[in-house]
Amino acid sequence: MSSTNPIGIFDSGIGGTSxxxxxxxxxxxxxxxYLADSKNAPYGQKTKEEIIQxxxxxxxxxxxxxxxxxxxxxxxATTNAIKELRAKYNVPFIGIEPAxxxxxxxxxxxxxxxxxxxxxxxxxxxxxAVETYSNVKIIEQIGFGLVQLIEEGKMESEEMTGLxxxxxxxxxxxxxxxxxxxxxxxxxxIPQIKKIIPEHIKIIDSGAAVAKQTKKVLEKNNLxxxxxxxxxxxxxxxxxxxxxxxxxxxxxxxFEKEF
Numbered sequence: 001m002s003s004t005n006p007i008g009i010f011d012s013g014i015g016g017t018s019x020x021x022x023x024x025x026x027x028x029x030x031x032x033x034y035l036a037d038s039k040n041a042p043y044g045q046k047t048k049e050e051i052i053q054x055x056x057x058x059x060x061x062x063x064x065x066x067x068x069x070x071x072x073x074x075x076x077a078t079t080n081a082i083k084e085l086r087a088k089y090n091v092p093f094i095g096i097e098p099a100x101x102x103x104x105x106x107x108x109x110x111x112x113x114x115x116x117x118x119x120x121x122x123x124x125x126x127x128x129a130v131e132t133y134s135n136v137k138i139i140e141q142i143g144f145g146l147v148q149l150i151e152e153g154k155m156e157s158e159e160m161t162g163l164x165x166x167x168x169x170x171x172x173x174x175x176x177x178x179x180x181x182x183x184x185x186x187x188x189x190i191p192q193i194k195k196i197i198p199e200h201i202k203i204i205d206s207g208a209a210v211a212k213q214t215k216k217v218l219e220k221n222n223l224x225x226x227x228x229x230x231x232x233x234x235x236x237x238x239x240x241x242x243x244x245x246x247x248x249x250x251x252x253x254x255f256e257k258e259f
Contacts, residue, residue: 001068001223002068003068003222003223003224003225003226003227004031004225004227004229005031005066005067005068005223006030006031006032006033006065006066006067006068006232006234007023007027007030007031007032007033007067007068007069007071007214007218008032008033008035008059008062008063008065008067008068008069008070008071009023009032009033009034009035009062009070009071009073010034010035010036010037010055010058010059010061010062010070010071010072010073010074010077011034011035011036011037011073011074011077011184012037012038012040012041012042012043012044012054012074012076012077012147013036013037013038013041013042013147013150013151013185013239014036014038014150014151014185014237014243014244014247015073015074015147015150015183015184015185015186015187015188016034016036016071016073016074016184017034017036017235017244017247017248018073018184018185018187018188018205018207019071019073019096019184019206019207019210019211020032020034020073021207022207022208022210022211023071023210023211023214024233025211026208026211026212026214026215027211027214027215027218027224027225028231029224029225029226029227029231030218030224030225030231031225031231031232031233032232032233032234033062033065033067033234033235033236034233034234034235034236035058035061035062035236035237035259036235036236036237036238036239036244037054037058037238037259038151038237038238038239038240038244039238039239040054040238041147041148041151042076042117042119042147042148042151043074043076043077043080043117043119044076044116044117044118044119044120044142044143044147044183045117045118045119046076046119048080048081048119048123051076051077051080051081051119052080052081052084054077055072055077055080055081055082055084055085056081056084056085056088057259058259059085059089061259063089063091067091068091068092068218068223069091069092069093069094069214069217069218069221069223070085070089070091070092070093070094071093071094071096071210071214072085072093072094072095072096073096073184073210074096074183074184075096075097075098075116075117075120075182075183075184075206076117076119076120076123076183078095078096078097078125079097079119079120079123079124079125079126080119080123080125082095082125083125092217092221094210094213094214094217096184096206096210097125097126097129097206098114098116098120098126098129098180098181098182098206099180099204099205099206099209100112100114100129100130100132100133100138100180101129101133102178102204103178103180103202103204104132104133104136104138106178106202107136107176107177107178108177109175109176109177110135110136110137111136111137111138111139111174111175111176111177112136112137112138112139112176112177112178112179112180113138113139113140113141113168113171113174113176113178113179113180114138114139114140114141114179114180114182115141115143115146115167115168115179115180115181115182115183115186116140116141116142116143116180116181116182116183117142117143117147117182117183118142118144120182120183121140121142121182126182137174139170139171139174139176141167141168141170141171143163143167143183143186144163145159145163146160146163146164146183146185146186146189147183147185149163150185150188150189151185151239151243152243153242153243153246155188155189155192156191156192160189160192161192164189164192164193164196165196168193168196168197169196171197172196172197172198172201176201177200177201177202178201178202178203178204179193179197179201179202179203179204180204180205181203181204181205184205184206184207186205187205187207188247190203232253233253234253234255235248235253235254235255236255236256236257236259237254237255237256237257238256238257238258238259239256240256241254241255241256
């Protein structure tokens with residue numbers, strides 16, 4: 001495997017671009033290929049078997065493109081499928097899980113909130129993580145409808161504001177001091193979330209930690225790209241590319257593709 005080969009990243013749509021941005025910022029010398037499986041979003045409402053099947057399909061597409069490492073930029077896919085992916089494919093995988101640890105370790109009210117998909121909150125991996133912090137009260141909330149609205153580019157719609165109020169107000173009333181965003185789509189909602197929750201509540205997502213782990217694994221495997229050739233950042237979506245282009249801020253290298 002050549003160090004100039006791309007990093008492969010996939011998500012159930014456009015949300016994982018929040019992870020891509022962190023990786024690209026930390027590792028600007030890397031080529032990347034991003035798959036937005038928007039046609040099948042959200043993964044959070046699917047069965048474990050369906051999530052594993054979709055994750056394998058995405059992985060194989062990225063491996064066909066010569067990717068040297070795969071970042072599963074989706075909490076639901078990580079918590080439901082990463083064990084199977086690591087067993088099946090001979091390539092390093094980076095997963096993403098809700099950042100419960102920093103929130104649980106730093107909370108002063110001993111109460112934290114987590115907003116995530118049904119697939120993540122119901123997963124075995126997530127529940128094991130929760131058990132580790134039994135001394136902290138964790139208020140879980142499924143973000144029904146949020147991913148669909150983000151995929152449609154309706155981040156600032158009245159419907160989005162209504163759902164966020166419904167999901168976040170009970171957490172505020174329960175005296176949380178940390179809000180963990182357990183879906184890579186949700187960082188795009190931070191401006192709206194900040195209008196609803198008090199200033200003292202800290203919002204945590206996993207993006208920066210995933211980028212650091214990606215760098216660490218590349219270094220460990222001698223796969224850091226040291227070439228001076230021009231770098232490529234390629235994005236594929238199996239849906240309308242309009243929202244993806246808007247969220248990235250550019251339309252070059254964004255392609256619609258059946259997969």
